[in-house]
Amino acid sequence: MPKIKIPKNAPSLDMTPMVDLAFLLVTFFMLTAKFRNMEPVEAEPPSATSEIQLPEKVMLVTVDKEGRVFFDISGKKIREYTLDHIRQRYPSMQLTQTQIDNFINMGTFGQSIANLPRYLSADNDVKEQMDKQTKGIPVDSLDNQLSAWILDGYQGFLDDANELGLTEDDLKDKKNGLSYAIKADAETEYAKVKKVVDTFRDNRIYQFNMVTNLKGTDAPDAKVNGDQQ
Amino acid sequence: MAEIVEGGGGGGGKHGKKTAKKGSARIDMTPMVDLAFLLLTFFVLAATLSKPKAMEIIYPKEAEKKDEKTLLNKDLATTILLGEKEDEVYYYKGFFKPDSTVLELTNFSKDGIRKMLLERNRTIIAAVNDLKTKFNNKEMSKEEYQEKFGEITGSDDAPFVIVKTIPTTKYKNVINAVDELEICNVRKRAIQDMAESEAIAVRQRTAELGL
Numbered sequence: 001m002p003k004i005k006i007p008k009n010a011p012s013l014d015m016t017p018m019v020d021l022a023f024l025l026v027t028f029f030m031l032t033a034k035f036r037n038m039e040p041v042e043a044e045p046p047s048a049t050s051e052i053q054l055p056e057k058v059m060l061v062t063v064d065k066e067g068r069v070f071f072d073i074s075g076k077k078i079r080e081y082t083l084d085h086i087r088q089r090y091p092s093m094q095l096t097q098t099q100i101d102n103f104i105n106m107g108t109f110g111q112s113i114a115n116l117p118r119y120l121s122a123d124n125d126v127k128e129q130m131d132k133q134t135k136g137i138p139v140d141s142l143d144n145q146l147s148a149w150i151l152d153g154y155q156g157f158l159d160d161a162n163e164l165g166l167t168e169d170d171l172k173d174k175k176n177g178l179s180y181a182i183k184a185d186a187e188t189e190y191a192k193v194k195k196v197v198d199t200f201r202d203n204r205i206y207q208f209n210m211v212t213n214l215k216g217t218d219a220p221d222a223k224v225n226g227d228q229q
Numbered sequence: 230m231a232e233i234v235e236g237g238g239g240g241g242g243k244h245g246k247k248t249a250k251k252g253s254a255r256i257d258m259t260p261m262v263d264l265a266f267l268l269l270t271f272f273v274l275a276a277t278l279s280k281p282k283a284m285e286i287i288y289p290k291e292a293e294k295k296d297e298k299t300l301l302n303k304d305l306a307t308t309i310l311l312g313e314k315e316d317e318v319y320y321y322k323g324f325f326k327p328d329s330t331v332l333e334l335t336n337f338s339k340d341g342i343r344k345m346l347l348e349r350n351r352t353i354i355a356a357v358n359d360l361k362t363k364f365n366n367k368e369m370s371k372e373e374y375q376e377k378f379g380e381i382t383g384s385d386d387a388p389f390v391i392v393k394t395i396p397t398t399k400y401k402n403v404i405n406a407v408d409e410l411e412i413c414n415v416r417k418r419a420i421q422d423m424a425e426s427e428a429i430a431v432r433q434r435t436a437e438l439g440l
Contacts, residue, residue: 015258022265027271047403048408050284063400181283184400190311191396193403201288209283210404 004131039108041070042132046186047215054209055179059153061146062108063184068136069146070110073153075160077103082149082156087147093117110136113145118212138197146199154178154203183211262277286407289419305388307349309406309421310343311398312431318342318406319431322349327426337405346413349388356381357414382416390415393423 062070085112
């Protein structure tokens, strides 16, 4: 038997394919990642076993721990049209083109109509300050501005759908329709959430997606809840 | 690929003497790979964790609210009362009678409210499980399944659960309760405000139990 040859150098492994793959994946995830807009409000939703995904086209109302109400609607075009309707409704609110652009690119906000112009032209520090101090969008019966946002948000959505050439039948399909979501902090008092729900109901909207965190279930019949609508 | 082949000339020596190097220089790629995987891990986790889920809740129209009670069969009705405290859930079966109704105390654990609901909804759950097996064996289409599912859970003799809240009930509890109903296939359900008499009964019961 010949002697076993011990290699002098450390064995080297060609890592190139692995690195290639790793970078490919990194690139993929980086490009597909959608960065969330900075949220002015912290609301940690409760956990539930529901596995329904939050729809893409959605009007989202956030309620934080103190019951402050924030509004958001997805889609830049929809936001633009929504703001058009709001400006018609509140002619006293004067906005410059920059402020309108800022609104279109913004995410959730919780300012009253009176404070909105100032908020839209504020820099980040001032915005943060205003987010802290705001009482949210008014939902009391005297001046229910959330109701205005809901109505005009829906109008904005319809304008956008018209432009895309969708018919009424198309809109009945869940994929094209506008969904309504409420994201409330787990510790919020239910009465505060109910106020928002009732505002929606006044506008004849009855079906909601309550935003939740996914949790596992220890149910003996866990298989029972696998049905998605 | 990982190696850099030295150019033929090589670097000049100290005295301008040409020194041709044999073999090739290797670059240690480990830190780069580390970084790549770190980023990869981050993006994978961030991408999957940030997807929000939602739970569908349908609230009744204002007008329907009134005739709800008359439609209900007494034996099928269960009412869950959510008070202020997180893990204290009261319920009663049938209709509320201030002097005779006894509130049962339970909680959101596995043996708590779910056990009661599973028991109460037994026939429906059995039917749904049957349906599910058929669906999983591909004996019916998804549409057909959903239609049947709606039929079973919405049938006239399916139990009905009303979740009642007071203004200071935590939102978490309401979602918890609805989630339990969802798990137990109770589709006939409603969320309502607690009547004053019920709120009093809850307070009395809490005192009785010494909580």
